[in-house]
Amino acid sequence: xxxxxxxxxxxxxxxxxxxxxxxxxxxxxxxxxxxxxxxxxxxxxxxxxxxxxxxxxxxxxxxxxxxxxxxxxxxxxxxxxxxxxxxxxxxxxxxxxxxxxxxxxxxxxxxxxxxxxxxxxxxxxxxxxxxxxxxxxxxxxxxxxxxxxxxxxxxxxxxxxxxxxxxxxxxxxxxxxxxxxxxxxxxxxxxxxxxxxxxxxxxxxxxxxxxxxxxxxxxxxxxxxxxxxxxxxxxxxxxxxxxxxxxxxxxxxxxxxxxxxxxxxxxxxxxxxx
Numbered sequence: 001x002x003x004x005x006x007x008x009x010x011x012x013x014x015x016x017x018x019x020x021x022x023x024x025x026x027x028x029x030x031x032x033x034x035x036x037x038x039x040x041x042x043x044x045x046x047x048x049x050x051x052x053x054x055x056x057x058x059x060x061x062x063x064x065x066x067x068x069x070x071x072x073x074x075x076x077x078x079x080x081x082x083x084x085x086x087x088x089x090x091x092x093x094x095x096x097x098x099x100x101x102x103x104x105x106x107x108x109x110x111x112x113x114x115x116x117x118x119x120x121x122x123x124x125x126x127x128x129x130x131x132x133x134x135x136x137x138x139x140x141x142x143x144x145x146x147x148x149x150x151x152x153x154x155x156x157x158x159x160x161x162x163x164x165x166x167x168x169x170x171x172x173x174x175x176x177x178x179x180x181x182x183x184x185x186x187x188x189x190x191x192x193x194x195x196x197x198x199x200x201x202x203x204x205x206x207x208x209x210x211x212x213x214x215x216x217x218x219x220x221x222x223x224x225x226x227x228x229x230x231x232x233x234x235x236x237x238x239x240x241x242x243x244x245x246x247x248x249x250x251x252x253x254x255x256x257x258x259x260x261x262x263x264x265x266x267x268x269x270x271x272x273x274x
Contacts, residue, residue, distance in 0.1 A: 001026050001070070002037065008073050015153055017133050017197070025066035037074055042084045049088065057091050064090045100230035101126075101213075101223050108211040109204075110169075118203055120173040121187060125221055127166045129228035129246045132221045136195045139184045143170065152247035159244075229257040 001023060009019045030037070032051060033044045045067065052060055071085040106126045113119040124135060134150050142148050148160040162170075170186075181192040189195050201220055208216035225246060232242050243254040 001030065002074060002079060004077065004079075005070060005073055013155060015133065015155075021062065022066040022069065025063045026070050029063070029067055037071075038080055040071075040084050042087060045085055045088050060091050064088060101219075101227040103231065105211065105213060106224075106227060108213075109207045112210040113203075113207050114210075116169075116173040116176055117187060118207060120170045121200065122204070122207065122224070123166050123169045124162070125224040126227055126231075127163055128160050129225045129232075130160065131225070131247075132197045132200050134247075135221075136185065136187060136197065136200065138186045140174075140186050141184065143186045153249075156247065156249075158247045226257050229254065233258045 005026075006019070006023070009022060014022070029045075029048050032048050033040055035044065048067075049060070049064065052063060055063075068085045068088060068090075071080070071083050074080045075083040106122070110119050110122050113122060121135065124130065125132075130138075130150070131152065134152055138148070138150065142150065143162075146162065148162065149157055150160055151157055174186075177188060178192050181188060183192070183194055185194045187195050189199065204219050204221065204224070205216055208219040213219065229242050229246060232245065233239070237245075239251060239254055239258065242258060243251050246254055246257060248254045248257075
């Protein structure tokens, strides 16, 4: 990958997660094609796109966006004479129907978690709707404030309130947290370093399996954000409030997170309207 592109992503205020994903996407594409960027043609990118066709539509869309952004940059800085990705079409994202985790399932995960840290993380994610990146970057000083001010995507600040029940579990974890570390992150790994997103995701899957969730292999932080949004909706919170809670810039994104419970749907469709 062109070294200047990394500086470009930083200058565009892309999040660390986005930079990491784009870098991985671009490097894997270049490795598949096996040519210098200057020699890559449109047909090479079509072959690469065909090779990832088995992946989810959302993943393919992101990877195509990464490649198009990269070659657009190379063209703009005159590293290449023409942009081979110009006609590379994206794909329509097909959202799978997904039910949110129920409060009972979340409680089962908390009960089955083998560490206080895991219990605290699951509770924090489910009650606040935080992204994993926001959670692992949260500092102890931030945690002790109420409300908490965090930075989400695009360095946008938002307010997060933590319930007393969540604080109780996190406070229990803090009693076990190793203070002999240079890091101020609230949640630390077993090696006293900031936690990595993939390790948190793996913990969630393993805990869901122990809790007996049938779909444990697909459980991720996204499921807990969806659960947080859905529970707030069930409690009567307006969609605009949930949007602020999740840190979405577009309310349509929030609507995709809120899942209507079967019971409410049945009640709504049972009303005699005419």
